[in-house]
Amino acid sequence: MQIFSKELRDTDVRVKFSFPTHCLQHLDFAGNNFVDLRVKDSRGELRVIRCWKREGNYDKPVLSTGWLKFVADYGLRVGDKVVLLREDDHNLGSQFRIEAQRRIKLFGREDWGEVTRTTY
Numbered sequence: 001m002q003i004f005s006k007e008l009r010d011t012d013v014r015v016k017f018s019f020p021t022h023c024l025q026h027l028d029f030a031g032n033n034f035v036d037l038r039v040k041d042s043r044g045e046l047r048v049i050r051c052w053k054r055e056g057n058y059d060k061p062v063l064s065t066g067w068l069k070f071v072a073d074y075g076l077r078v079g080d081k082v083v084l085l086r087e088d089d090h091n092l093g094s095q096f097r098i099e100a101q102r103r104i105k106l107f108g109r110e111d112w113g114e115v116t117r118t119t120y
Helices: 010-014 021-026 067-074
Strands: 002-007 034-040 046-053 061-063 081-089 093-106 109-114
Touching (some): 021 061, 046 067, 067 093
Parallel strands (some): 034 093
Antiparallel strands (some): 002 081, 034 046, 046 061, 081 093, 093 109
C-alpha cells in the first residue's frame, strides 16, 4: 500500500523531507512526536529514517535523521520522486519500503524510472 508519493523540492534534498499530514495514520508514534522508520530501499538494505511530527494543531511530518544519507546515496535531486510503501505481513507485521524515481523520456513519452544507488 502506497503511503505517499512526492516530487522532491529544494528543501527536501538539502534539509529535510516533508510529506502530507494524512499519512500520519499509517505510522505508530506510540505517544511520542517521532518514530524511527525501518525501511528497505531498492537494494534491500535496511535503513532507519526518523520521522518527526510537530506538536499542536499542525502535525506536519518530516523525515530527518537518515534522510540526507538516502538522498546522497541515490544522488537525488529536485524533481525526482520518492515513494513510501507499507507492506503488511501476517508473520512479520508492517514493513516499509522506500523507492526513488526519476523522470525519463523514452520514445518521446515521459515516465518515471527507478533511481539506482550511486554509492555503496
